[in-house]
Amino acid sequence: EIVLTQSPGTLSLSPGERATLSCRASQSVSSSYVSWYQQKPGQAPRLLIYGASSRATGIPDRFSGSGSGTDFTLTISRLEPEDFAVYHCQQYGSSSYTFGQGTKLEIK
Amino acid sequence: EVQLVESGGGLVKPGGSLRLSCAASGFTFTNAWMTWVRQAPGKGLEWVGRIKSKTDGGTTDYAAPVKGSFTISRDDSKNTLYLQMNSLKTEDTAVYYCTTVGGVGSSPHFDYWGQGTLVTVSS
Numbered sequence: 020e021i022v023l024t025q026s027p028g029t030l031s032l033s034p035g036e037r038a039t040l041s042c043r044a045s046q047s048v049s050s051s052y053v054s055w056y057q058q059k060p061g062q063a064p065r066l067l068i069y070g071a072s073s074r075a076t077g078i079p080d081r082f083s084g085s086g087s088g089t090d091f092t093l094t095i096s097r098l099e100p101e102d103f104a105v106y107h108c109q110q111y112g113s114s115s116y117t118f119g120q121g122t123k124l125e126i127k
Numbered sequence: 128e129v130q131l132v133e134s135g136g137g138l139v140k141p142g143g144s145l146r147l148s149c150a151a152s153g154f155t156f157t158n159a160w161m162t163w164v165r166q167a168p169g170k171g172l173e174w175v176g177r178i179k180s181k182t183d184g185g186t187t188d189y190a191a192p193v194k195g196s197f198t199i200s201r202d203d204s205k206n207t208l209y210l211q212m213n214s215l216k217t218e219d220t221a222v223y224y225c226t227t228v229g230g231v232g233s234s235p236h237f238d239y240w241g242q243g244t245l246v247t248v249s250s
Binding site for chain 1: 162164171172173174177188190191224229230233234235236237238240241242243
């Protein structure tokens with residue numbers, strides 16, 4: 020099973036700053052199979068990015084995804100107040116899916 | 128508008144059984160691949176299992192921790208997805224979400240999520 024490790028566990032930033040979240044896989048993953056989700060307290064996760072770099076419908080262009088092989092990144096170019104949440108990366112492979120443990124993005 | 132509404136959660140004793148339902152609307156359920164994802168209190172997301180559309184064989188895959196105990200099924204005439212959970216353990220306590228699978232065959236991802244239903248396994 021491929022293990023995804025997200026870092027940092029918690030990221031403290033201010034509105035207007037740039038956020039860079041990392042997701043590292045224990046073995047190489049096809050970039051087509053990497054997704055990112057945002058989750059706010061008490062809510063279901065929301066799809067942000069699929070195929071490592073494609074934004075889901077309605078997602079603002081301040082969100083971008085990149086990466087290949089074992090290293091993937093979610094970047095939020097300029098943080099808005101509503102962006103403070105938990106972010107999960109996910110991969111698909113061998114008919115199963117795994118998630119990272121999540122990165123909490125909090126207001127500094 | 129896509130809607131997924133889970134139901135059937137509640138309190139169950141260890142070793143007990145529970146069946147969750149997910150009522151779908153706003154899309155062609157018959158053609159959809161569907162999954163269940165769970166989240167234990169204060170923890171991350173964990174994929175539980177997936178069922179393909181009947182057109183694509185209707186087969187299921189499960190995560191290792193639930194294989195042999197949980198069964199996913201679907202009733203396309205009712206636009207409803209099910210999760211039958213047997214031999215429940217305390218570590219199965221979680222919010223259970225149903226999701227649709229987008230990008231089948233190219234870049235699979237979970238594009239729509241229900242609001243979740245809480246399952247608590249405790250004596």
